[in-house]
Amino acid sequence: MSEIDQMLAANGEWLTEFPGGLPVAPARKVAVVACMDSRMPLFGLLGLAVGDAHVIRNAGGVVTEDTLRSLTISQHLLGTRSVVLVHHTDCGLQKTTDADLADLVERTTGHRPPWTAQAFTDVDADVRESIRLIRSTPYLLSTEVRGTVYDVGTGELREAV
Ligand SMILES: [Zn+2]
Secondary structure, eight states: OOHHHHHHHHHHHHHHHOOOOOOSSOTTOEEEEEEOOTTOOHHHHHTOOTTSEEEEEEGGGOOOHHHHHHHHHHHHTTOOOEEEEEEESSOGGGSSOHHHHHHHHHHHHSOOOSSOOOOOSOHHHHHHHHHHHHHTOTTOOOSEEEEEEEOTTTOOEEEOO
16 A cells, blocks of 8 residues: 555544534644654644644755745635744755755756755854844734743754843
8 A cells, every 4th residue: 555545544544533513713823834844743742732823844944945835825715824834953954055066856757956055054143144034024913932842762852042
């Protein structure tokens, strides 16, 4: 059975715990911007329940045009106001550079991507930059923007410094 077939089959189990219909606006008025890392179960590690928060994920949890698009919709249409960033230790984006990834893609496919990977070395500095980008976006309505770093080795979440 393929991985996707297994997921479709697993939905039967989910139906037994499905909490029922909920409002589209997140109950806790929070948007989470996080890395796509497979070791970060965000609802569990942040104490969130279904319906509590928007979760916007990408490689690195970086603030891109599309992150800002999603945050704008989250805030203007669906009432969120707090933004929490969740970056983490041992991130894939710390294991490459923008040039190395572009070179790899070009060698493999013959095409150089038009975007940069937004690789980083210092996770706290990257969180600070993401906070700065969100706070300086004039069309957002955020009342609180904070950043965190999750340790994938221990499960501990700390506020970025
Ligand atoms: Zn990551």
